[in-house]
Amino acid sequence: MKRKLIGPFSQLLPLSHLPLKGSLKDEDIKIITDGGIIVNEARIERVGKFKDLNDGTIPLERVNQPTVAIPGLIDAHTHICYAGSRAQDYALRNSGKTYLEIAKSGGGIWDTVTKTRNASIEHLEDLIIARGKKMLLQGITTLEVKSGYGLSVPEELKMLKAIKAVAPKLKQNLVTTCLAAHMLPKDYKGNGYEYLDEIATHLLPTLQVENLAQRVDAFVEESAFSPEEITPYLKKAKALGFDITVHADQFTTGGSKVGVALGAISIDHLEASTQKEIEHIAKSNTVAVALPGASLGLGCKFTPARKLLDAGAVLAIASDYNPGSAPMGNLMVQASILGTFEKLSNAEILAALTYRAAAALNLKFYGSLAVGYYADLALYPTDDYREITYQQGQMLPHGIIKHGEKIVF
Numbered sequence: 022m023k024r025k026l027i028g029p030f031s032q033l034l035p036l037s038h039l040p041l042k043g044s045l046k047d048e049d050i051k052i053i054t055d056g057g058i059i060v061n062e063a064r065i066e067r068v069g070k071f072k073d074l075n076d077g078t079i080p081l082e083r084v085n086q087p088t089v090a091i092p093g094l095i096d097a098h099t100h101i102c103y104a105g106s107r108a109q110d111y112a113l114r115n116s117g118k119t120y121l122e123i124a125k126s127g128g129g130i131w132d133t134v135t136k137t138r139n140a141s142i143e144h145l146e147d148l149i150i151a152r153g154k155k156m157l158l159q160g161i162t163t164l165e166v167k168s169g170y171g172l173s174v175p176e177e178l179k180m181l182k183a184i185k186a187v188a189p190k191l192k193q194n195l196v197t198t199c200l201a202a203h204m205l206p207k208d209y210k211g212n213g214y215e216y217l218d219e220i221a222t223h224l225l226p227t228l229q230v231e232n233l234a235q236r237v238d239a240f241v242e243e244s245a246f247s248p249e250e251i252t253p254y255l256k257k258a259k260a261l262g263f264d265i266t267v268h269a270d271q272f273t274t275g276g277s278k279v280g281v282a283l284g285a286i287s288i289d290h291l292e293a294s295t296q297k298e299i300e301h302i303a304k305s306n307t308v309a310v311a312l313p314g315a316s317l318g319l320g321c322k323f324t325p326a327r328k329l330l331d332a333g334a335v336l337a338i339a340s341d342y343n344p345g346s347a348p349m350g351n352l353m354v355q356a357s358i359l360g361t362f363e364k365l366s367n368a369e370i371l372a373a374l375t376y377r378a379a380a381a382l383n384l385k386f387y388g389s390l391a392v393g394y395y396a397d398l399a400l401y402p403t404d405d406y407r408e409i410t411y412q413q414g415q416m417l418p419h420g421i422i423k424h425g426e427k428i429v430f
Contacts, residue, residue, distance in 0.1 A: 026079045027396075027422065028057025029071035030090040031404035036375055037068075037391035042303075044330040045368035052406070056090070060396045060425035068390055082427070086419075087404040091371060092390050093162025093397030093423065095378035096352050098289050098310055098339035100200075101152040102145055102180050103170050105136030107345045111318070120319055120346070121272070124244045130170070130204050133344050137170035137180065145183040146190075152342070152350065153191040158429065159352060160399030160418040162193050165339075165382055167238060169200030172209075174224045177201045181233040192421075192428045196382050198266065199228055202239035202246060202254060213246050217254040225261055236286070236382075240268040241276030248275045255283050264383050270294045271315070281305045287381040289339070291324045292316060299325060303332035308381040310337045311373070313359035314347030326363040337381040338373040354414030367410055396425040 033056025039049060057071035059079060067074055075081065110128045114120065123129050137145070149166065156164060166184050171177035181197060188195045201220045205213050228234045237258035239251045245268070246254075255265050264286045269276025271290040277298045280288035288302065289310035302309050311324035329336050338359060342350035349355065352374065360370045379388030386394045400420035401409055409416055421429040 024059065024061040024066070024079060025082050025425070026057055026059050026074055027082045028074070028084055030056045030084060030400070031087045032056070032089045032406050033058070033068070033390070034089070034091045034371070034406055035068055035390040036092055036371060037389040037394075039368065039372055039376070041377065041380060042335050043333045045366055045372055047366050047368050050368050050371075058090075058390065058396060058398075063395055063424035064386070065390060065392055065394050065396050067392065084400070084420075086402060088420070089401045089403050089406045089409065090390070090398050091401070091406065091409075092375040092388050093399050093421070094160045094352060094374045095382065095384070095388055096156065096161050096164040096340050096342070097287065097337050097378040097381040098312060098341050099164055100167050100169065100341070100343035101350070102149050102166055102168060102184055103133050103137050103344050104140035104144060104148060105133055105344060107132060107348070110345055111348070114319065121244055129244070129345060131207055133170045134172050134206070138176050142179050142183050142186075145180065146187050149184060149187045150190055153187070153193060156342075156350065156352070157192055157421060158417060159414075160421060161352060162397040162399070162421065162423050163196070163379075163382070163384070163387055164193055165196040165198055167198045167200040168234075169203035169238070172201065172203060172206040174220070177224055178227065178233070181228065185233055192423055194387070196236065196384070197234040198236040198238045199224070199234040200238040200240070202251060204240060204245045213250040214253070217246070217250060221254055221257040225258060225263070229261065235264060236266060237263040238266045238268065241279055242268065242271055243273060248279045252279055252283070255279070259283060270298060274298055277302055281307050286383050287337070290315065291329070292322055294325060296328070299328050299332050299334070302329065303334040306335070308335040308337050308377065310339050310381050311359060312339055312341035312347065313355040314341045314349050317355065317358065318346040318348060323359055323362055326359060326365055330365070330369060335377055335380060336369070336373050337378040338370065339378065339381070351414050353409070357410045357413040360410060367407055370410055396422060398422040
């Protein structure tokens, strides 16, 4: 790719100078009016005023309408590799059944496990591609994808191979996570310790040999695994060199303590976290990932995002796109609604969807429009960046740039 200048943008928000931890005010955002970016070999060479960059020697890719440019969005927690629907679960919840009651009666995660096991790898690939393309149109240029609906060595491998196969076919970066510790399979004859040991012994080394995942996730909850069961498993995963992350404090506390103690890259959910957990998280470098889609899908309280930020934590926001608790899959809608209820500034929301989300995935050179970073941009048809959250996801980008190339325009 040749060197080029892209612009002018009505407003360019690099988000490159903001701190990783703690609360932010909108006044903290550096806005470059009539801005531009010089791209060279997929990365950003210079950022500044368009007139200062446009010296007549660089090929120009002109933007001809009012446009706000921000870093491409990063969805740091999704489950988009699955088959089937859980519309019945949604109806049961709205009729008064709880998430745990539905799970115990054969619904919940196990229902999706059954449908995903019955799906061919080719069908799973088609489903991931369709969902990924939908997310791209929302401005999501990087996304994480988990396994976790196989819950056996061969079925988890099927899911992870499907994710790897579609990576070159999607325009986004895919970050793959093994969530074989999603719950104890109903058809497994042993206990939680035995299942996790089997996964650690027979699945995790294969992931490394075949380069199928760099991250390992686990669900710490009453319907899944206890802190005591999950700790040895995550220690083994970390010893093998995997980044670890934890589904934590969704309905009961305990998971965040495990995650922080083991140095997890992120701990996700946290709807049940109390002030004690919040302060513990804030003292660490582990990223707290709020998943408002699950709160909307389940009808439960939101992650205490305001308290986490005020305590000094790193906060990212992700969609939790999954068939059970968060089928919406619209990241900006969810983030905007969370901002309304938790009183988050635009700066805090945008940071949580970009450079702080990159930190949740341990990604370097993503999430900011800074020199040396990859040129991933979401371009919105407005001259005021505040319209993006104000319209609560209804304003879609009119342009997407990935590694400096127009992929949607």
